[in-house]
Amino acid sequence: MDVSNETTEISDLRRPLVDQKPLSHVGLESVLTDTSLPYRRRVYLGACIELNLLFRLAFPAILVYLVKSGMNISARIFAGHVGGQELAAAAVGNSCFSLVYGLMLGMGSAVETLCGQAYGAHRYEMLGIYLQRATIVLALVGLPMTLLYAFSYPILLLLGEPKTVSYMASLYIVGLIPQIFAYAINFTAQKFLQAQSVVIPSAYISGTVFLLQILLTWTAVYVMGLGLMGIAYVLTISWWVIVGAQCLYITWSPRFRHTWTGFDWRAFRGLWSFFNLSVGSGVMICLEMWYSQILVLLAGLLKQPALSLNSLSICMSISALSFMVSVGFNAAVSVRTSNELGARNPKSASFSAWTATFVSFLISIAEAIAVMMSRDYISYIFTADPAVAIAVSDLCPLLAVTTILNGIQPVLSGVAVGCGWQAYVAYVNVCCYYFVGIPLGCVLGFTFNYQAKGIWTGMIGGTLIQTLILLYVTYRTDWNKEVQNARKRLDMWDERKEPPEN
Numbered sequence: 124m125d126v127s128n129e130t131t132e133i134s135d136l137r138r139p140l141v142d143q144k145p146l147s148h149v150g151l152e153s154v155l156t157d158t159s160l161p162y163r164r165r166v167y168l169g170a171c172i173e174l175n176l177l178f179r180l181a182f183p184a185i186l187v188y189l190v191k192s193g194m195n196i197s198a199r200i201f202a203g204h205v206g207g208q209e210l211a212a213a214a215v216g217n218s219c220f221s222l223v224y225g226l227m228l229g230m231g232s233a234v235e236t237l238c239g240q241a242y243g244a245h246r247y248e249m250l251g252i253y254l255q256r257a258t259i260v261l262a263l264v265g266l267p268m269t270l271l272y273a274f275s276y277p278i279l280l281l282l283g284e285p286k287t288v289s290y291m292a293s294l295y296i297v298g299l300i301p302q303i304f305a306y307a308i309n310f311t312a313q314k315f316l317q318a319q320s321v322v323i324p325s326a327y328i329s330g331t332v333f334l335l336q337i338l339l340t341w342t343a344v345y346v347m348g349l350g351l352m353g354i355a356y357v358l359t360i361s362w363w364v365i366v367g368a369q370c371l372y373i374t375w376s377p378r379f380r381h382t383w384t385g386f387d388w389r390a391f392r393g394l395w396s397f398f399n400l401s402v403g404s405g406v407m408i409c410l411e412m413w414y415s416q417i418l419v420l421l422a423g424l425l426k427q428p429a430l431s432l433n434s435l436s437i438c439m440s441i442s443a444l445s446f447m448v449s450v451g452f453n454a455a456v457s458v459r460t461s462n463e464l465g466a467r468n469p470k471s472a473s474f475s476a477w478t479a480t481f482v483s484f485l486i487s488i489a490e491a492i493a494v495m496m497s498r499d500y501i502s503y504i505f506t507a508d509p510a511v512a513i514a515v516s517d518l519c520p521l522l523a524v525t526t527i528l529n530g531i532q533p534v535l536s537g538v539a540v541g542c543g544w545q546a547y548v549a550y551v552n553v554c555c556y557y558f559v560g561i562p563l564g565c566v567l568g569f570t571f572n573y574q575a576k577g578i579w580t581g582m583i584g585g586t587l588i589q590t591l592i593l594l595y596v597t598y599r600t601d602w603n604k605e606v607q608n609a610r611k612r613l614d615m616w617d618e619r620k621e622p623p624e625n
Contacts, residue, residue, distance in 0.1 A: 151173060151176075151471040151475075154172060155169050155470040169474055173474060174482070176459060177452075177455050177459065177475070177478060180317070181452050181479075183323045184326075184450075184455055185447060187313070187325045187451075189451075190330055190332075191329060191365075192443050192444060192446075194336055194358060194361055195443075196444070197333075197340065198213060198217070198354045199213045199440060200504065201340050201344055205351065205354075207433065207506070207508065209291065209350070210436070210505070211285075211291075211292075211428075212288050212291035212294075212351060215279065215284060215292040215432065216293075216296045218420055218436075222268075223272075223302075225409040225411070225412035225413060226264065226408075227264075227265070227307055227310050227405075228310050228408050229401075229409050230257070230405035231401075231404070233257065233403075233404040233545070234254065234257040234318075235461065236461055236540055236542075236543045237253050238250045238254070238315055238461075239457065239460075240462070240543075240609045240613055241318075241613055242319055242382075242461075242465065243461060243462035243464065243465025244609075247381040248382070249613075250315060250319070254315040255387060255390035256390045256391075257401070258307060258308055259394060260397055261310070261401075262307040262308075264398075265303040265304050269300055269303060272300050272303075273297065273300070279292060279293060284420070284423045288428075288429075294352060294355075295354075295355050298356050299355050299359055301363070305362040305365070306362070308369075309362065309365060309366050312369045312370065313325060313369070315373070315383075317454055317458050321378070324372055328368045328369060328372070329365060332361050335364070336357055339360070339361070343356065343357050403549050404545040406552075407546075410556055411532075411552060411556075414556045414557075414561075414586075415582075417561060418435060418578055418582055430511065431575050433514075434511050434514035434515045434518060435575055435579075437501075437502050437506070438518050438521075438522050440505070442525055442529065445494075445530075446533065448487075448490070448530075449487065449531075449534060452479050452533070453534055454537065455479060455537070456475060456479035456480075456538055456541065457540040457541040458541070459471075459472075459476075459479070460475055460542060461609075464542065464602075464605055464606050465609055467606050468606075469602035469603045469605065470602065472606075473600070476538040477597075480531060480597075483534045484531050485530075487528075491527050492523075494519055495523050498516045499512070501519075502516070517576070518575065521576060521583065525583060528583065531590050531594070532586060532590045532593065535593035542609075543609070543612060547596075548593070551589055552589060555585045555586070555588045555592065556585045556589065559585045559588060560581055560584055564578040564581025564582045564584075565581070567581050
């Protein structure tokens with residue numbers, strides 16, 4: 124008898140089950156709950172599993188959000204090279220149009236919560252119903268938005284923006300109006316795909332359209348001479364190309380045969396209830412997105428408004444790029460927490476939340492260092508004006524601080540979406556952003572005459588308070604209770620029952 128083989132077999136039986144299987148075949152929950160393993164070993168194995176899952180979701184999602192943000196930024200770059208007034212108009216126009224962008228993205232996150240938890244609970248037939256119902260609701264919400272943007276010129280004048288900039292910005296906004304309904308379809312389809320951990324096709328679609336947009340914008344501006352309006356038209360067309368490609372992929376791909384079964388009249392049931400559910404999500408995201416855009420609008424009221432608008436819009440564009448990295452982790456952690464809660468895995472949901480927050484924080488520190496190292500040169504991507512370059516360099520320390528905060532706050536918001544806390548976070552956002560950040564910024568900027576730096580400093584204060592609150596709430600979360608809440612939510616919206624009426 125081979126004693127060495129017998130000894131090996133006995134030692135294998137004594138080893139924890141997770142050490143006897145390939146790590147890819149071991150569930151995160153089983154690792155985290157295996158008390159036969161030392162704590163550090165559980166954390167290490169759990170981190171290996173979670174990071175693999177997280178990066179497979181986050182990296183393609185980051186690319187998608189970077190590309191879509193890059194579409195708006197490239198429009199600003201082309202506008203800046205057409206002229207300074209055009210850059211200011213594009214900055215104001217994009218800031219105003221973020222109203223509908225934030226609203227659609229936020230209301231679409233209700234789909235993210237429901238689809239993610241339904242997918243984790245294996246209630247696949249519900250995902251297609253949620254997708255259609257959300258698209259209908261968002262399209263209806265988009266209708267009054269068209270009137271708001273059609274009359275953007277008098278609204279901008281009422282807000283005190285310069286007349287020339289307001290007029291050019293209003294023309295630019297009118298060219299973007301068809302995007303409203305592209306958003307309604309895009310964001311719901313995107314959340315539908317993300318809930319099933321399908322993100323790479325969206326990255327391919329977005330990347331291809333981005334290259335197409337740059338080519339078409341160059342043609343419109345430099346060959347056809349369409350100027351600012353050509354930039355707006357191409358941007359709108361690009362969004363609709365993305366929507367068309369997403370719809371074709373969902374309709375024809377066999378991987379969605381269980382979650383997409385075609386158009387269903389049940390999608391028209393309970394629209395008002397679904398609208399009420401989505402409002403909290405919309406308010407949460409809108410308040411976050413409008414917060415930074417208000418900074419740009421307030422800049423139009425400062426001394427030398429064109430210089431302030433240009434420098435701040437460039438900083439906001441750079442911040443938006445770094446923010447998109449965190450938003451990629453936001454999407455990933457939302458999927459991970461919602462899937463794990465739906466699958467009744469409380470420890471996995473908690474572990475996913477903290478892992479994503481820590482990784483995003485480390486990346487944001489690297490981004491902040493890069494911003495400070497390139498502070499004297501980065502503005503020349505957007506404009507050749509040396510005065511703007513000096514103003515941007517002066518604002519870069521505040522941009523670096525904002526970048527670090529943006530590495531934490533969006534990820535915690537993603538945890539909130541995965542858990543269905545959107546309404547609570549909306550209240551936090553109102554208090555921190557609009558009762559603390561903006562008033563403090565106005566006092567520092569106008570009363571104490573710190574100008575753009577004062578406004579931005581006050582708004583950083585509001586973001587810091589909000590981030591600390593979300594950190595505390597996440598730390599104090601009872602994840603077993605969140606599993607129960609997810610089960611109740613899915614039962615309430617199960618199509619085998621009558622939808623709730625409010």
